[in-house]
Amino acid sequence: MIVGQGVLRGMLVTLKTFFQTYPWGRVLLRAIGITPSEGLVTIEYPDVKQQHAERFRVFPFLVYDKSPDDLRCVSCKICEQECPPACIHIGGPAKDAQGRPLKVYGRTYPTEFFIDTSICMSCRICVDVCPFDAIEMDNAYELSAEDRKPAMLLDKAALLKSNEYFQRIKPEEAAQVDARLAAKAAKAAPPQAPSTPSST
Amino acid sequence: MTSLDQLFVSGKAAALQLAARVLPEAVIPWLSILITIGAIAALAPLVMMYLTWIERKIIARMQNRFGPTRVGVYGLLQPISDGVKMLIKEDIVPRGADRLLHTLAPILAVAPAILLFAVMPIGRNMIAADLNVGLLYVFAVSSVSSYAIFMGGWASRSKFSMLGAMRSVAQIISYEVPGVISVVTVIMVTGTLSLVGIVEAQAARWFIFTPWGFVAAAIFFLSGIAEVNRTPFDMPEAESELVGGFHTEYSGMKFALWYMAEFLEAFAVCAFMTTFFLGGWHGPAVPFWAAALLLAVLVATAQRLPVPARAVGTLILLGAGVLWGFEPIPSWMWFLTKTYALIFVLVWLRGTFPRLRIDQLMGLAWKFLLPLGMLNILAAGFWVVFPFPAGTLVSLGILVPGAWLLVRANAPAPLAARRTYVLAD
Numbered sequence: 001m002i003v004g005q006g007v008l009r010g011m012l013v014t015l016k017t018f019f020q021t022y023p024w025g026r027v028l029l030r031a032i033g034i035t036p037s038e039g040l041v042t043i044e045y046p047d048v049k050q051q052h053a054e055r056f057r058v059f060p061f062l063v064y065d066k067s068p069d070d071l072r073c074v075s076c077k078i079c080e081q082e083c084p085p086a087c088i089h090i091g092g093p094a095k096d097a098q099g100r101p102l103k104v105y106g107r108t109y110p111t112e113f114f115i116d117t118s119i120c121m122s123c124r125i126c127v128d129v130c131p132f133d134a135i136e137m138d139n140a141y142e143l144s145a146e147d148r149k150p151a152m153l154l155d156k157a158a159l160l161k162s163n164e165y166f167q168r169i170k171p172e173e174a175a176q177v178d179a180r181l182a183a184k185a186a187k188a189a190p191p192q193a194p195s196t197p198s199s200t
Numbered sequence: 201m202t203s204l205d206q207l208f209v210s211g212k213a214a215a216l217q218l219a220a221r222v223l224p225e226a227v228i229p230w231l232s233i234l235i236t237i238g239a240i241a242a243l244a245p246l247v248m249m250y251l252t253w254i255e256r257k258i259i260a261r262m263q264n265r266f267g268p269t270r271v272g273v274y275g276l277l278q279p280i281s282d283g284v285k286m287l288i289k290e291d292i293v294p295r296g297a298d299r300l301l302h303t304l305a306p307i308l309a310v311a312p313a314i315l316l317f318a319v320m321p322i323g324r325n326m327i328a329a330d331l332n333v334g335l336l337y338v339f340a341v342s343s344v345s346s347y348a349i350f351m352g353g354w355a356s357r358s359k360f361s362m363l364g365a366m367r368s369v370a371q372i373i374s375y376e377v378p379g380v381i382s383v384v385t386v387i388m389v390t391g392t393l394s395l396v397g398i399v400e401a402q403a404a405r406w407f408i409f410t411p412w413g414f415v416a417a418a419i420f421f422l423s424g425i426a427e428v429n430r431t432p433f434d435m436p437e438a439e440s441e442l443v444g445g446f447h448t449e450y451s452g453m454k455f456a457l458w459y460m461a462e463f464l465e466a467f468a469v470c471a472f473m474t475t476f477f478l479g480g481w482h483g484p485a486v487p488f489w490a491a492a493l494l495l496a497v498l499v500a501t502a503q504r505l506p507v508p509a510r511a512v513g514t515l516i517l518l519g520a521g522v523l524w525g526f527e528p529i530p531s532w533m534w535f536l537t538k539t540y541a542l543i544f545v546l547v548w549l550r551g552t553f554p555r556l557r558i559d560q561l562m563g564l565a566w567k568f569l570l571p572l573g574m575l576n577i578l579a580a581g582f583w584v585v586f587p588f589p590a591g592t593l594v595s596l597g598i599l600v601p602g603a604w605l606l607v608r609a610n611a612p613a614p615l616a617a618r619r620t621y622v623l624a625d
Contacts, residue, residue, distance in 0.1 A: 007553075014262045014552045021261045031505055041264050 054170050057137035059117060060126055061161045068160050072134035075110035079126035079135055087119035088126065113156040117143050133177045136166050205530040209325045212236075236328045240317045248463040249279035254540075255463075255547050262551035289452035297449065298355040305352030306450065306457035312344040313464035320471050321395045323481050323532030334395040335387065338472055339380055342427065345461060346372040349429075349446050352458070356449035364445025367435045367558065372427050374565040379423035381573035382416040385580035386476050399480030406479035411595045412580040415603070417477035419569050419576070421542075424469035426565070428462060430546060432553035435561060470542035471535075478538045481531035492521030568610050575602040 019025030020036035029036045043050050064071040075093035080086075091112035094102040101108045126135050138161070145151030167174040203210070212235055219231055253268065253275065260267030268275025293302055319334040321327045331337050346369050353365020387393060389412075390401040407413030426433035437445030444450075447458045474480060484491070496517040500510055556564070579595035579602075586594060 010552050011548060014548060017264060018258065018261045018548075018551075021264060031502070039264065040266065042266050044266070044269065 052139055054172055056139045057124055058122055058141045059120055059138050059143060060115060060124075060135050060159075061138045062113060062156070062159045063134055063136055063163050063166055064160050065163050068157075068162075069109075070105050071109060071160060072107075072132045073110055073113065074108045074132060074134070076131070078129050078131070082125050082129045084123060084125065085119045085121050087116040087121075089114040110156065113159060115154050115159060117145075117152040117154060118148055133181060136170075136173075136177070139169055205324060205532075207530065208323070208532070240314065240328060244314050244317055244464055245460065247467055248460045249283060251463040251467060251543065252282070252459070253279050254543065255550075258544060258547040259551050262548070283456070286453055286456040291452040291454060292449075294357055294449045296357045298357070301351050301355035302449075303454070305348050305355060306454045306461070308351060309345050309348035309461035310457050310464070312341045312348075313461045313468065315341045316465070316468040316472075319395050320468070321399050321475055321480055322471075322535050323530065326481075326532055327396060330394060330396045333393045335383060335393045335398070338395075338468075339376070339383075342465065342468065343372065343376055345465060348461070352450070353446040356446075358449050360442045360444065360448040361446050364435075364437055364442045364448070367442075368429060368446055371429070371433065371435055371561060374562055375423040375426040375433075375569075378419050378565055378569035378573045379427065381570065382419035382423070382576065383476060384573075385412050385416045385576055388577070388580050389584055395475050395480075399475055399482065402479040403482055406477065406482070406484075408477040410583060411592060411599050412576050412583055413477055415572060415576045415579070415599055417473065419573050420476065421469070421473055421545075422569065423565070424473065425546065425549065426561070428465040428469055430462075430466060431550040432556050433561060434555060435558055440555075466546060467539070467543065470539045470546065473542055474535060474538040478542075479534075481535045483529060483534050492517045496521070563610065568606055572603060572606055575599060 016029065016034065016036070019029055020039045026036045026039065062071055062073055075090055077090050080088045080090045089112075090110050092110035093108035094111045096102055103109075122137070124137050127137055143152070163174070163178075167178075212232070215235065216228060216232055220228055223231065256278075257267040257275070268278035271277040271281045293299055316338060318328045319331055319337055321330075349368045349372075350365045353361040353363075353368070356362075386398060386407060389407070390398050392398060392401070408417045429435070429437060435445075437447065442448065447455055450458060496514045499505070499513040499517060502510060505513070575598060579598040582594040582598065583591040585591065
């Protein structure tokens with residue numbers, strides 16, 4: 001055993017790391033027969049953004065299908081009750097002067113819908129409990145604002161995002177949700193148009 | 201090419217000549233002193249600022265990071281931004297601290313670090329004061345910083361500062377001994393204490409290429425790192441143990457002054473290492489055209505490189521060999537190149553090694569470096585007395601077995617493969 005072998009080996013490791021972070025250093029390392037490993041791993045955040053996994057989630061949004069008034073939410077308030085930090089507030093469902101529920105596209109709808117960004121803990125429980133797949137998790141994470149209200153207290157207009165957006169940011173999950181909704185629609189369809197056994 | 205070599209010297213002379221036309225005769229020597237002091241006082245903070253940048257960049261690259269990138273191109277304005285930040289920060293003095301000493305300590309730390317620049321032979325004729333006891337001056341002045349550190353640690357009235365300061369004094373005093381002893385060999389061989397004399401003695405051969413010089417350089421560099429409290433010998437400011445060590449209670453510009461002292465001393469260690477062992481302002485004593493030819497042949501026959509790169513590299517090296525005849529590289533450039541290369545080594549060591557334990561630190565100084573330095577004096581003596589082949593062989597014959605014995609003697613006891621703990625019944 002040569003004295004100082006470990007010291008020299010350690011120093012060579014750091015020197016190799018130093019060189020492999022430069023393009024010319026990588027050329028140099030290859031020229032002397034060393035295969036450089038990955039090199040710089042820093043993602044320079046404001047300039048370059050990291051590619052997140054599909055399951056990456058930050059803050060919920062409300063899904064609408066064709067137009068912003070065609071939202072899936074029926075104002076059942078399950079998410080409001082389940083939300084652990086209680087950051088959701090739902091007003092509604094919308095009613096007319098006689099107290100009968102108003103419907104758009106055959107569904108009741110909330111008059112107001114607030115989620116407080118500064119309280120939400122990104123737990124996704126609201127998404128799990130929603131029977132209508134009306135609320136989904138977004139992956140936009142630059143949510144900082146200069147004041148808490150109203151900028152961080154998002155209202156219904158700010159929360160609404162289209163199903164196309166959902167399909168774009170989370171293709172796999174959106175496909176599952178769409179399949180589930182299609183199945184539900186197919187199951188809901190027969191009673192409205194009953195088919196007689198004789199007709200087949 | 202002497203004009204480039206003497207650029208700064210002749211620049212100063214020209215300025216003095218201009219001044220002599222308007223100013224009385226008696227003022228000119230004072231003006232000369234003022235110019236030199238002004239240059240050092242202006243350049244020292246600049247050197248320090250960019251040392252922090254260099255260090256942060258190199259360390260970052262060794263850890264697969266970028267280092268400073270946001271302020272200016274490649275983060276080049278980062279030191280200035282840091283300086284402004286330090287200036288506008290609140291200066292906090294702990295309650296119960298000795299206010300006078302607390303303020304005085306960082307100033308006392310920076311002063312000797314800048315004083316060291318006075319005897320730095322940066323180039324041919326480029327030395328502020330060629331003292332005939334220059335080497336003694338270096339060690340005398342650099343050891344003042346231990347007073348400053350202890351003063352700062354004591355005045356802060358904080359346990360961490362106090363512990364850091366005590367460690368620092370123990371460490372600096374311990375490492376000064378092998379440091380001085382290693383340089384004794386240089387004095388023996390050159391017979392002078394003047395730094396210019398030492399550099400001129402290395403015109404034909406850098407001392408690091410002799411057996412005793414190599415050992416002395418290693419001892420000097422290690423003790424130098426320990427004296428300026430840098431990783432892996434940064435016991436006095438061990439973040440993980442002592443928060444900040446002696447500068448725990450410092451903030452704002454006083455904290456910046458501590459850092460300035462530390463970086464300037466690190467620069468001085470590298471500069472004096474260059475002066476004592478790496479030939480100072482001399483280029484390599486090997487005829488460069490021979491080296492260039494050898495490199496050209498090596499590049500031309502390198503199988504791994506692509507053919508155009510080989511052709512271009514060979515031509516460049518041959519051209520460099522021809523150019524060398526005109527001595528294109530000025531002496532101050534050689535000195536600064538070697539110094540900054542050593543600074544790279546300093547940062548490289550910091551990027552590689554973890555901090556030593558205090559007993560390992562003291563053991564290295566007293567049980568390894570000190571006896572090796574003593575042996576080295578003997579080896580240097582033989583090297584001086586005997587002519588070339590015999591002297592080198594005898595000093596090698598002393599140093600190699602000596603170093604081996606010291607390593608064996610200091611080897612840690614092997615751990616028992618299995619420890620048995622006897623617990624109380």
